[in-house]
Amino acid sequence: MPAPITQIVNVRVLLFASYAERLGLETVRVALPASATVADALDHVRSLPGGERIPPRPLCAVNLAHAGLDTRLTEGDEVALLPPLAGG
Amino acid sequence: MAFLSATPLDLTALIARVESPARGAVATFLGLVRDHHGGRAVQRLEYSAYAPMVEEECGRIVAEAETRWPVRVALEHRMGGLEIGDAAVAIAAGAAHRDEAFAACRFVIEEVKRRVPIWKKEYYADGTVEWVGAGAALVGDTPAGGPAA
Numbered sequence: 001m002p003a004p005i006t007q008i009v010n011v012r013v014l015l016f017a018s019y020a021e022r023l024g025l026e027t028v029r030v031a032l033p034a035s036a037t038v039a040d041a042l043d044h045v046r047s048l049p050g051g052e053r054i055p056p057r058p059l060c061a062v063n064l065a066h067a068g069l070d071t072r073l074t075e076g077d078e079v080a081l082l083p084p085l086a087g088g
Numbered sequence: 089m090a091f092l093s094a095t096p097l098d099l100t101a102l103i104a105r106v107e108s109p110a111r112g113a114v115a116t117f118l119g120l121v122r123d124h125h126g127g128r129a130v131q132r133l134e135y136s137a138y139a140p141m142v143e144e145e146c147g148r149i150v151a152e153a154e155t156r157w158p159v160r161v162a163l164e165h166r167m168g169g170l171e172i173g174d175a176a177v178a179i180a181a182g183a184a185h186r187d188e189a190f191a192a193c194r195f196v197i198e199e200v201k202r203r204v205p206i207w208k209k210e211y212y213a214d215g216t217v218e219w220v221g222a223g224a225a226l227v228g229d230t231p232a233g234g235p236a237a
Contacts, residue, residue, distance in 0.1 A: 016138055017207035018222035064141040066203065080138055080205070084221030087135070087142075087165060087206030088119050088177050088197055 007034035011073050013041050014080040019058070023050040032073065038062060039069040041079045054081060091146035092139055093164045097178040102162040106182030111160070115189035117197050119177040121170045125220070129213035134169045135176065138205040149199045153181070157188040161196055165206060 013028040020026045023045070030044045038060050045051050059082035062071050073079065089105075103114050123130055142165070150161045162180045170176060177200060181193040208220040 014138065016205065017136055017209070018219040021219075061138070061141055061205070064144040066145075080141065082138070082205050083207055083219065085201070085203070085205060086208035086220040087137075087204045088201035 008032065009034055009036055009073050009075045009077070011036075011041055011075075011077045011079050013045055014078065015045070016080070016083060018083045019054050019081050022053045023048055036073050037069065038067055038071045038073065038079055041073065042069065042081065045081065058082060059085070089162075090143065091163055091165060092137060092142050092167050094167050097164050097166060097175040099175070099178050099180065102164065102178050102180040103182075105162040106160040106180045108160070108182065110184060111182040111189075112184055113186040113189040114180055114182045115186065115193040116181075117177070117179040117193050118175050119197070121172050121174045121176055123172045125210055130172070130210050131213050132169060132171050132211050134209045134211075135165075135167050136207050136209070137165075137167055139167075141205050145204050146200070149196055149203065152199070153192045153196050156195070157183065157192045159183040159188050159192040161192055163196055163200070165200070165204070 008031045010031050013030055015023055015026055028045055030041055032040050046054055057069065060067050060069060061080040061082060063078055099116060099118060103116065106114055121133060146163055150163055153159060153161050160182045165177045166175065179193050179196050181189045181196065183189040183192065209217060210220055211217050
């Protein structure tokens with residue numbers, strides 16, 4: 001089998017409100033395999049200290065729009081993990 | 089025009105933005121800070137937001153309302169610390185007739201609550217502090233176009 005082409009996408013994951021407080025972080029920089037999805041970025045954040053308190057299927061956004069966990073990520077994407085919304 | 093405001097909301101100014109000689113109806117909504125939540129006395133609260141996405145998502149909601157009905161919509165949401173009775177969100181929807189004005193105004197507040205990334209930290213009279221909704225059950229997956237209702 002040929003060796004897989006190893007490409008990386010670098011994304012920024014933003015945390016807000018209760019999630020940011022749980023991790024003590026507002027931004028996490030993650031390097032993921034080229035085929036990575038939002039779920040992979042989430043897995044990384046949930047593996048950090050305090051990250052287990054983020055639910056397995058939170059609301060997510062990519063580049064300022066709501067996005068599902070299966071959304072593919074590309075270089076430079078801004079992923080956001082959104083706690084339950086409470087505007088209005 | 090920014091949707092997030094660090095200063096008190098001015099409903100009169102929002103109404104002025106949707107008035108015109110052809111519009112015979114303006115429906116408005118004001119969301120105010122309440123002094124109780126879940127049976128607990130609230131003293132004050134703080135809104136925080138994913139500001140760039142708030143601007144995008146509010147823009148999409150207003151555009152959707154203006155596509156669905158022949159209306160003009162103005163919308164603003166407060167940021168930062170608010171006291172009891174302060175206006176947290178203000179909406180004005182202007183239309184030729186009241187049916188479209190009411191429908192669009194209702195649509196916009198429901199979509200704001202469902203889709204716009206704003207969070208509320210409540211400070212209670214007993215000295216405790218909580219992010220509203222943070223203790224709730226897990227949030228579901230997000231279909232394209234917005235979170236599940």
